[in-house]
Amino acid sequence: MKKENISIKEIARLAGTSVATVSRVINQNGRFSEETGQRVREVIEAYNYRPNELARSLRVDKAQVVGVIVPDITNEFFSYIARKIETDLLEKGYMAVICDTNESMEREKQYIETLKAMRVGGIIYVSGDQKIEPIRGIPAVYIDRKPEFVNGDRGSCFIGGDNYQGGYLAAQRLIRAGRKRIAIVLHARTIATQEKRLNGYRQALYDYGIPGGEELIYQVENVDMDHGFRITKEIWESPERPDAIFYSSDILAIGALQYFHERGVKIPRDVSIVGIDDIPLSARVTPALTTVRQDYLKYGSLASNAVVKMMKGDQEKRTYILSMELIERETV
Amino acid sequence: MKKENISIKEIARLAGTSVATVSRVINQNGRFSEETGQRVREVIEAYNYRPNELARSLRVDKAQVVGVIVPDITNEFFSYIARKIETDLLEKGYMAVICDTNESMEREKQYIETLKAMRVGGIIYVSGDQKIEPIRGIPAVYIDRKPEFVNGDRGSCFIGGDNYQGGYLAAQRLIRAGRKRIAIVLHARTIATQEKRLNGYRQALYDYGIPGGEELIYQVENVDMDHGFRITKEIWESPERPDAIFYSSDILAIGALQYFHERGVKIPRDVSIVGIDDIPLSARVTPALTTVRQDYLKYGSLASNAVVKMMKGDQEKRTYILSMELIERETV
DNA sequence: TCATATCGGGTAATCCTTTACTCATTTCCT
DNA sequence: AGGAAATGAGTAAAGGATTACCCGATATGA
Numbered sequence: 001m002k003k004e005n006i007s008i009k010e011i012a013r014l015a016g017t018s019v020a021t022v023s024r025v026i027n028q029n030g031r032f033s034e035e036t037g038q039r040v041r042e043v044i045e046a047y048n049y050r051p052n053e054l055a056r057s058l059r060v061d062k063a064q065v066v067g068v069i070v071p072d073i074t075n076e077f078f079s080y081i082a083r084k085i086e087t088d089l090l091e092k093g094y095m096a097v098i099c100d101t102n103e104s105m106e107r108e109k110q111y112i113e114t115l116k117a118m119r120v121g122g123i124i125y126v127s128g129d130q131k132i133e134p135i136r137g138i139p140a141v142y143i144d145r146k147p148e149f150v151n152g153d154r155g156s157c158f159i160g161g162d163n164y165q166g167g168y169l170a171a172q173r174l175i176r177a178g179r180k181r182i183a184i185v186l187h188a189r190t191i192a193t194q195e196k197r198l199n200g201y202r203q204a205l206y207d208y209g210i211p212g213g214e215e216l217i218y219q220v221e222n223v224d225m226d227h228g229f230r231i232t233k234e235i236w237e238s239p240e241r242p243d244a245i246f247y248s249s250d251i252l253a254i255g256a257l258q259y260f261h262e263r264g265v266k267i268p269r270d271v272s273i274v275g276i277d278d279i280p281l282s283a284r285v286t287p288a289l290t291t292v293r294q295d296y297l298k299y300g301s302l303a304s305n306a307v308v309k310m311m312k313g314d315q316e317k318r319t320y321i322l323s324m325e326l327i328e329r330e331t332v
Numbered sequence: 333m334k335k336e337n338i339s340i341k342e343i344a345r346l347a348g349t350s351v352a353t354v355s356r357v358i359n360q361n362g363r364f365s366e367e368t369g370q371r372v373r374e375v376i377e378a379y380n381y382r383p384n385e386l387a388r389s390l391r392v393d394k395a396q397v398v399g400v401i402v403p404d405i406t407n408e409f410f411s412y413i414a415r416k417i418e419t420d421l422l423e424k425g426y427m428a429v430i431c432d433t434n435e436s437m438e439r440e441k442q443y444i445e446t447l448k449a450m451r452v453g454g455i456i457y458v459s460g461d462q463k464i465e466p467i468r469g470i471p472a473v474y475i476d477r478k479p480e481f482v483n484g485d486r487g488s489c490f491i492g493g494d495n496y497q498g499g500y501l502a503a504q505r506l507i508r509a510g511r512k513r514i515a516i517v518l519h520a521r522t523i524a525t526q527e528k529r530l531n532g533y534r535q536a537l538y539d540y541g542i543p544g545g546e547e548l549i550y551q552v553e554n555v556d557m558d559h560g561f562r563i564t565k566e567i568w569e570s571p572e573r574p575d576a577i578f579y580s581s582d583i584l585a586i587g588a589l590q591y592f593h594e595r596g597v598k599i600p601r602d603v604s605i606v607g608i609d610d611i612p613l614s615a616r617v618t619p620a621l622t623t624v625r626q627d628y629l630k631y632g633s634l635a636s637n638a639v640v641k642m643m644k645g646d647q648e649k650r651t652y653i654l655s656m657e658l659i660e661r662e663t664v
Numbered sequence: 665t666c667a668t669a670t671c672g673g674g675t676a677a678t679c680c681t682t683t684a685c686t687c688a689t690t691t692c693c694t
Numbered sequence: 695a696g697g698a699a700a701t702g703a704g705t706a707a708a709g710g711a712t713t714a715c716c717c718g719a720t721a722t723g724a
Contacts, residue, residue, distance in 0.1 A: 005710095009711095021674075031672060060712070073415055073430075074412055083434060086431075118385045362702090386679085386681095
């Protein structure tokens with residue numbers, strides 16, 4: 001615990017040169033002779049020197065760090081996105097700091113404040129609160145949920161899936177399986193992504209002449225298996241029991257699978273199910289979940305590309321909307 | 333993108349005082365009158381000032397940050413630990429930066445270097461490589477896998493479960509269910525945790541007079557569902573097909589469930605299974621997994637307590653070994 | 665040959681905080 | 695009342711890196 005950290009000044013002394021030169025060698029800018037460079041590199045090597053990142057960042061007023069804010073790191077959808085971003089960023093020479101808000105808006109705000117105080121170079125904000133204040137003064141990219149201001153705010157950028165299409169695809173699949181009473185379970189309906197999925201679902205119903213009413217629309221407070229389980233119980237015990245359900249998240253659908261299993265309901269004989277996201281787990285549960293795939297790894301890589309571009313001052317495309325795809329498995 | 337960040341100097345000017353006083357007010361140390369304090373706070377409030385964390389950390393040569401290194405953030409076991417640590421640390425006024433190494437030793441090293449360069453105050457290292465170099469010059473706590481040097485190195489600390497007991501409990505349960513050919517599947521056997529589980533399992537077999545031989549011990553290269561699936565296939569197709577399997581991770585056991593389902597093998601009629609960890613998913617799969625619980629959230633909270641104590645210079649207990657507990661469910 | 669570029673590299677200012685010193689006032693004690 | 699102690703607050707020195715600026719020496723060109 002006593003080993004002092006060696007500083008650039010020491011290195012300069014040991015290499016018989018000045019701090020400026022050492023800095024130049026490290027950052028490969030400015031001019032220096034090959035010989036001096038060699039000598040400096042040797043000393044750096046010998047003492048295993050690594051510049052103090054705090055001092056560097058302070059000087060240039062920008063850390064080589066980007067904050068990644070996710071609502072629930074225990075959900076595969078987010079942990080895979082986080083990992084993808086982290087990997088990509090690392091390759092580009094940046095450090096990702098992943099912040100799990102645990103669905104709390106308060107923590108969301110707290111994190112943004114702290115990240116700003118740390119002078120991170122950018123922020124990637126996954127599926128956060130719709131009404132969040134724009135993150136100002138710092139490049140920000142939003143994934144999944146598009147905040148209202150994105151189009152107006154230079155310095156922010158959005159990446160997400162075509163949720164209308166997702167809703168349409170899911171409902172269409174259920175219709176084609178001959179289902180007539182198709183329920184949909186959403187996360188809070190006020191969230192734009194959810195609204196769009198609902199619209200897609202409705203359009204499909206309309207196109208195929210299937211009746212759909214308010215009584216078939218369910219909402220869930222939180223997206224986890226337990227809520228999936230409970231809402232399914234409610235749906236199944238309601239007077240207008242449906243013969244198919246579209247869950248606006250694989251996690252919810254997997255919770256549903258558990259309910260139906262316990263209840264002895266056979267899938268897809270008694271009820272057909274489709275989820276959305278296509279997290280890895282969906283392929284592994286039994287029966288394997290039919291779902292709508294979101295290319296969430298792509299969200300991650302587009303996002304990391306976008307932030308670093310923005311951090312370098314380049315103008316970045318404002319919005320990416322990726323299309324979704326139906327994945328056939330065993331639940332319909 | 334143009335808004336300049338206001339500095340303490342500006343605040344001092346606006347409050348008609350000196351930077352030293354402003355700093356005192358912010359940090360509640362040193363002396364200042366109530367009146368001045370009030371005035372300064374008002375200006376800070378008005379301009380929404382937040383000290384530059386880089387400068388602060390540079391001055392005190394220590395960031396209010398602790399690095400948390402995990403091998404696989406998509407595994408619930410780790411994501412729950414990470415979240416717990418993050419939450420606890422946040423409450424204590426520290427920031428956690430979660431680093432997912434994706435099981436890569438190279439990234440592990442890279443992260444440690446970068447974290448040091450960022451002058452984090454401490455590192456929590458979850459289930460990393462056994463042969464890692466001790467992290468020097470910085471408080472470190474290790475969770476799950478105990479590196480050899482921990483006992484010798486002041487400034488490091490270990491938290492984990494009683495793996496011998498875990499192995500014993502699992503095997504014992506299987507034996508009591510009347511099973512005679514009990515296989516065990518481990519992650520690399522050279523890992524100390526795995527070795528201990530194996531010993532516990534062997535002791536149980538011995539105590540109850542059940543034969544156990546090398547041919548019942550399997551190893552897996554990686555801990556994920558896919559490897560669980562594949563090793564199970566191998567086991568099931570082998571000439572000495574067992575009637576019970578202990579998986580050294582719930583994730584592996586869940587992969588096994590999938591294999592047996594596809595294969596039409598009934599659990600626990602044809603084969604009994606027990607896992608270890610008790611991740612949330614284990615309770616939700618079908619059939620629900622009988623497992624050995626590790627109190628991994630406790631690992632997280634003990635670890636965050638330990639790092640902050642060490643960061644404050646207090647001596648911390650060297651080692652915590654928590655006991656495990658058998659959880660009865662449906663697979664045996 | 666002399667003026668000018670180019671090259672290599674050093675000096676010192678700067679980034680923003682914290683904090684050891686210092687000092688002028690006020691309060692307190694005997 | 696006079697010296698000690700406490701109070702409130704300012705000055706300036708770190709802390710470790712980057713970089714604008716400067717200078718001497720060599721190379722270049724007319």
